[in-house]
Amino acid sequence: MTMLLDVTDLRKTFPARTGLFGNVIDRVHAVDGISFSIAEGRTLGLVGESGCGKSTVGRAILRLIEPSSGAIRFQGNDITKLPPAELRALRRRMQIVFQDPYSSLNPRKRAGDIVAEPLMVHGIAKAAERREIVAALFAKVGLQPRQMGLFPHQFSGGQRQRISIARALSLGPRFIVADEPVSALDVSVQAQVINLLMDLQAQEGLSYLFISHNLAVVEHVSHDVAVMYLGRIVEHTDKASIFARPLHPYTQALMAAVPVPDPSIRRDKKHVMGDVPSPINRPPGCHFHPRCPLAQPRCRTEEPVLREVQPGHRVACHLV
Amino acid sequence: MSEVLYYARRYPLGVIGALILIVFVLTAVFAGVVAPLDPLTTNPRASLAPPSSTYLMGADMMGRDVLSRMIHGARISLAVALGATCIGSGLGAMLGLASGYLGGWFDLIVQRVAEIMQSLPLLVMALVITASLGPSLTNTIIAIAIPLVPNVARVIRANVLSLRELNYVEAARAVGMSQARIALVHVFPNTLAPLIVLATAQLGSTILTEASLSFLGLGVPEPYPSWGRMLSESAAEYMRSAPWLVIFPGLAISLVVFGTNLFGDALRDILDPRQGD
Amino acid sequence: MAPVLEVSGLTTVFHTRGGIVRAVQDVSFSVEAGETLAIVGESGCGKTMTALSLMRLIPSPPGQITAGMVKVAGTDLLALDEASMRRMRGSQIAMIFQEPMTALNPLLTVGRQIAEMVSLHENVSRRAANARAVEMLHHVRIPAPERRAREYPHQMSGGMRQRAMIAMALACKPKVLIADEPTTALDVTIQAQVLDLIGDLRKELGTAVVLITHDLGVVAETADRMIVMYAGRKVEEGRTKDLFADPCHPYLQGLLASVPRFGGGEGERLREIPGIVPPLNDLPKGCAFAPRCQSAIGRCRDEVPPLEPKRPGHAAACWVT
Incomplete structure (x- = not known):
């Protein structure tokens, strides 16, 4: 299988506190060395709670x-060091x-202009042609082309999301990050x-990074x-395995906590206690150990490595 | 044209504001035609004459017709008010936009300079500027406009900082739009509402600043009248004995401020598509 | 057992420039002590307006409760004057909100805010009120409650703040607790903890809980009975078990079918409810759901269906089923 996107050891830190002269005193490790890849036409669901860095x-x-730091290879090329001109060209392929x-649509622009804007920026087609392209995009995402002249506030939430999708599709991308x-x-x-x-994935062979906190939607x-906790991936595998047999205690806790819309299922009420720690001040060792019901002394000191425990199933836990 | 009528029907108060402003501007432009008497001719016998059929709004200490002086004064007062407000707000908006959107060193310098300027009283700063440039209409406008800049710049910057974080700005970056174009197309139009509110609020104070400058001999040179000067020259001495010297210029200033506010409110709503239906 | 909260014919409207918005129309229900009733619906269905009407917190003008009765332990709240109503809020009927950060005063310690609530309604010394605040924080399972009582809201996490809100709401042992989307702003693991807590306290204190939510999962796990609202009206009511097992109204049927669930079919299409919720100032003449309903018949477009029993203890407002 050819990989469309290949992320290796991606890290991102933000200054949490700066001193008098702009020197950084503390850093938030928002993303702390994660790696994954996404093949053509596939969707990777990235799950986690607020502040996990997804x-x-x-x-x-x-x-x-x-x-x-880290490398992001898109269609084989590392894009982390692309100069602005090439980055602009890349924008046509990922959205x-x-x-x-x-907040994702400018309230002062008409829906049609919002969708046409990427085409204008890249100098694609003439005005009349652009209108046709935009009308086709509207139809594709389930909007009426006659709605092109309306302003965002005249649409419902779902329709606005369709406009956002049409805008993302306008440049014919191969890959879309869908953030919640x-x-x-x-x-x-x-x-x-x-x-x-x-449907769009089926028609155009798009790849998605689908970021969500909702496990049922991700499934x-x-x-x-891939499940994230405090900047790291703690478990990563195919959908069937992770939902049938989650291995990391955090994944298990997450699944147990999701309310199931079926009153006939009365689950045992064993919920993880405590709050998600702050990403500025992460617990040492396994970041999950203060909330983990199975934590051992080793978990408090030694960071577990994300390793393959079964073919294609990676888990970061000492106990698996 | 039909669009103007459409908005006129929707915003009757805005129409009133616009009419007030139009009347004043026309009066100022055609002052020579409209004014019944010469504003500079003195008449010792008419000194402090109360309103009468000759002097509709009375006469001042030197026997000059108040109405004619007000009509001619509209030229200076409106030029100063509109000129200074537009220049001050425009410059402030540009600086605030650049400062908020670019950030970094530029932002740091602009903000520190703005803070220093804001720590000086508006009048003192205007005084320093006119004193160094010399009294004339243009210099007065500049002197009044510059102290407005930091205020506007800071408000617009704060607004830009929050707009910059919005997803539609991020989406524009994601399609490869240049920073300058994002700032102009996506950020600036969304700062218009606070800009209009701020500008209309400052309009009145510019007229009064001009009055203070003129009173101190640093405004538009004598004997050309302005409302602010007419007001400030007579407020202390003649409030009791010849109130028409105070009431009429005061009324004119209030009316202009009132008209701009009404018009500004309507303009803000008209420019916001969310108010459209 | 006699119900603690009895609501009948509640109708709330808003007078706006765009016409009269009928936010709540003829809504009736009752809740017993120790029972949880869920009010379910999507945004704009009137569920939050129903909650605010019960507390008489509708901004007026433009809002106005035009008809109905809200009885808490026999007292009709809508007949009270404002001063008596203030005494009822907190002591008899209390409310918690979706966003605990904005519902707590950032400038006062959490303990002080709870203590103030107590001294407002009960004639107790300051020391006793403070002691009660600590006791309540302990009650909502906040660790080290003495220390936490001296903290400010921003020093707490979202989950902790929501617990503090619950402690404040329950400090005077109200008979009815209205929880408006209490866990929507929280992470799933924290949501589970807070829902457990509300369930436990309800049992311990015998409080009647009105839970307002859009999340069918939360309803299934916590509510004894539920009512479904659509466009300001109650469209279905009954025991949670029955409604999930055998929904009568096409709206609830559609909702249940559109939720993705664990172990659902591989890549199957979700069932959609086409169209959007109608604006409340421009409702269709008949059943408000008719334009989106696949089983709608001619009558649905002309007449509003009455809520009538369809099965034992299970009522729905639909001409078709």
């Missing part, structure tokens, strides 16, 4: 924020869809957007799943 990963891949359907694309939507509308994303859309 959104930072998505933005670093698109170089919307500069990674601190992003955001969570918030309100349905989290802000109502349940009935969520299904519409998920179906749209999956539905992904081929592979």
Whole structure:
């Protein structure tokens, strides 16, 4: 299988505190050495709770924020050191869809212009032709081409998300980072957007990095799943294995905590205690040990390495 | 044209504001035609004459017609008010936009300079500027505009800082749009609302600053009248004995400020597509 | 057992420039002591407005409760004057919100805020009120409650703040607790902890809980009974078990089918509910769901269906089923 995207040891730190002269005193390790790859036409679901660094990963891949170190190979070329001109060309091949359907569209621009903007930036087609392309994109994402003249506030949340998707598709990308694309939507509308994303994948062979905190949604859309905790991947494998037999205690805890919409299933109520620690001040050893019901003395001092415990199933835990 | 009518129907208060401003501007432009008497001719017998059929708004100490002086004064007052506000807000908006969007060293320097400027009273700074440039209409406008810049720059910068984080700005970067174009297309139009509010709020104070400068002999040179000077020259002495010297210029200033506010509010709404339906 | 909270015919409207917005229309329900009733619906269905109407916290104007009765332990809240209503809030009926950061005062310690709540409603000394604050923090399982009572809201995590909110709401042992999306802003592992906590406290204190949520998973795990709202009206009501097993209203059927679930079919399409929720100032003439309903018949477009029993203890407002 050819890999479209190959991320190796990606790191991103942010200054948490700076001194009087702008010298950095403390750093937040938002993304702390993660590696994964995504093949053509596949979806990797990236799961984790707030502050685990999953959104930072998505933005670093698109170089919307500069990674601190690591390699990001897209179609074989490392894009972390691309000069601006080549980066611009790369923008045509990878795109992003955001969570918030309100802040992701400029309220002062018409929907059609929002979708046409990437075409203009890259000087694709003349005005009349552009209109046709945009109309076709509208139809593709399930909007009426006659809605092109409306402003974002005249659309519902789900429709706005469709506009965002149309904008991302306008340059004909191969890869899309979908950062919590349905989290802000109502349940009935969520299904519409998920179906749209999956249809587009089937039609155009797109690859997705699907970032979400919702395990049920991730299970539905992904081929592979990676679970993040405090900047690291703790478990990574194909969807069937991870949902059938999660190995990392955190993945297990996460799954146990998801409320299941079926009152006939009464699960045992053993929920992990405590809060997610701050990424500035992470516990030593395995970052999960203070909340882990199985923690051993070793977990407090020694950092577990993400290693392959079964073919294609990587886990970072001393006990597996 | 039909668009103007459409907005006029939706914002009747804005229309009132616009009419007030239009009347004042036309008066200023055609002052020579409209004014019943010469604003500079003195008449010792009419000194402090109350409003009458000859002197509709009374006469001042030197017997000059108040109405005519007000009509001619509109030229200076409006030129100063609109000129200084536009220059000050425009410069401030540009600096604030660049400062907030670019960040880094540029931002640091702009902000420190703005803080230093803000620590000086507006009038003192205007005084220093006119004193060094010499009194004239242009210099007065410049002197009043410059102290407005840091205020506007800081408000716009704060606004830009929050806009910069919005997903649509990130989305524009993700499609490869240049920084300058993002700042102009996506960030600047969304700072118009605070800019208009700020500019209309400052309009009144510019008229009064001009008055203070003129009173100190650093504004537009004598004997050309301006509302601010008419007000400040007579406020202390004649408030009781000849109130028309104070009331009419005061009323004119208030009306212009009122008109700009009404018009500014409507303009802000019209420029916001979310208010469209 | 007699219900602690009885709501009947509650109707709330908002007078706006765009016309009259009918946020809540003729909503009735009752909750017993120690019971959890969930109000489920999507944004704009009127569930939060129902909660605010129960607390009489509707901003007025433009809002107005035009009809109905809200009885807590026999007292009709809608008939009270504002001063008596203030005494009821916190002591008889309390509310927790989605975002605990904005519901707590950032300038006061958490302990002080809880103590203030106590001294507002009970004639106790300052020391006793402070002691109660610590006791309540302990009650909501905040570790080291004496130390936490002296902390400010920003020093706590989101989950801890929501616990503190619950401690404050329950400090005066109200008979009814209204929880408006109490876990929506929290991470799943924290959400599970907070839901457990609300369930346990309800049993210990015998509080009646009205849980407002859009999350069907949360409903299934916590509620004894539920009502489903759509466009300001109650469209289905019954025991949670029954409604999930055998939904009557096409809206609930659609909702249940559109949620992705664990172990769902491989890459299967989710069922969509086409279209969008109608604006509340421009509702269709008949059933508000009719334009999105696949089983709609002619009558659905002309007449609003009444809520009627479809099975024992299970009512729905639908002409078709």
